Amino acid sequence: MEDQKKYPSRKAAHHSGRIWLERKTGLMISELPQLACSPGLQEFRHEDTVQQAHTGRPKMDRTLESLRHIIAQVLPHRDPALVFKDLNVVSMLQEFWESKQQQRAAFPSEGVVVYESLPSPGPPFVSYVTLPGGSCFGNFQCCLSRAEARRDAAKVALINSLFNELPSRRITKEFIMESVQEAVASTSGTLDDADDPSTSIGAYHYMLESNMGKTMLEFQELMTIFQLLHWNGSLKALRETKCSRQEVISYYSQYSLDEKMRSHMALDWIMKEKESPGILSQELRMALRELEEARKAGQELRFYKEKKEILSLALTQIYSDPDTSSPSDDQLSLTALCGYH
Structure with missing residues (x-):
């Protein structure tokens, strides 16, 4: 019971406002621990959630204050209190990433926010937005127009972009330590395995250390590559050629999707x-x-x-x-x- 409280299930993670990767990268094969990669939208599901979050929720208050601080830095002419209610969220998202590109703080070679509206004869409409670096989000609400779907997708992407700027979304020594401990608790491994790259825990540890200082969105592209390689069966084929996990990680870390x-x-x-x-x-x-x-x-x-x-x-x-x-x-x-x- 204690483990269940300390290491939440996917359902519990959703309720705590965090989205956990649901697919294994294959590096851990059947043992990969779930890694928090992007915040959930449970705290932001309604237009008045920003005000609701101020009532009796100290942790969310601190998070919102941190987000407002980020908005004030990156978008100084915007009112932080109105960002998530502004219908012009599409332009705000574009402005945010253009500002990031100018600062060369993230994905300096990719500065375009790309939208994709799926063809449909009528509602509900679906829209996706892909951020520099490849992270993709879509509208989670039932939208009656293409413009509404586009705004909803942009809002989801903006929230995640802002969360990505929080210190807690960056891979640090403390983050790696907590992630490895969580991996050990959710698998049959031990802490000693973390120093052995031939083990699943060790490969996971090596992967995190190789990406020290990156944000979750920056790290996610590599994670997605390994998720796809596992799904595709390529990692299994590489294991059969006696390639070590460390070699596989080093090789694919050089490539983009x-x-x-x-x-x-x-x-x-x-x-x-x-x-x-x-x-x-x-x-x-x-x-x-x-x-x-x-x-x-x-x-x-x-x-x-x-x-x-x-x-x-x-x-x-x-x-x-x-x-x-x-x-x-x-x-x-x-x-x-x-x-x-």
């Missing part, structure tokens, strides 16, 4: 489809469901969205190959569903 990496993963799934016909459709249905659930929960979406993109790319390549038989009506419907969602 780009079209080339997506294409390689799509080719892997094409091979899987040839070996097990129907697996692509099954995985895509699951990816769409996970993406929708994560969006409605206000979570960071890149892992789920990348899965959908990779599987969609694999399907497109399969059915554009003249040597491949034509897809069935069900498969065509699934591809259309992928584009809709």
Whole structure:
């Protein structure tokens, strides 16, 4: 019972206003501890939450004060008390990241905030926003217009961008120590394993230390890469070639998640489809469901969205190959569903 209180379950973590990574990176295989990567929106779900948060909630008061301090620094001409109510949150998000780029404090080579509105004949509408560095968020509310969905997605992204500036969102020695202790408590490992990179705990420790000083959003791209490599089966293949976890981490830490990496993963799934016909459709249905659930929960979406993109790319390549038989009506419907969602 004590462990349950000290190390909350995913459900409990949501209620405490924190989003935990729900997918294993594969470095810990079945043992990866859950790592807090972006704050939840439970404290910000209504337009009047900022005022509600001031009543009888000292911890949230301190958090809001910290956020206001950040807003005053990065957006000095904005009223911190009105930021989360301002309908012009789209321009505020853009302004925030332009300011960060000028300061060269984060992702200096990527300064564009990208929006994606999914095609739909009518409400509810869905919008995604991708931040410099790749973190992705979507509207979690039921939106009756594309503009409303875009604003809602921007609000989610702005909240997470501001939280990312808090000292507690940066990887420090204290953060690493707490994370490793939490990993040990949630697995069958020991603290001694932290110094052995051949163990899951040790690899996790090495990964955190290699990213000392980075924020959660900066660290998350690497985490997403390993999540996808685990899901894709690539990490298992690397283990079979006797590559150490440390070597794998060092190698992939040099790369970003780009079209080339997506294409390689799509080719892997094409091979899987040839070996097990129907697996692509099954995985895509699951990816769409996970993406929708994560969006409605206000979570960071890149892992789920990348899965959908990779599987969609694999399907497109399969059915554009003249040597491949034509897809069935069900498969065509699934591809259309992928584009809709």
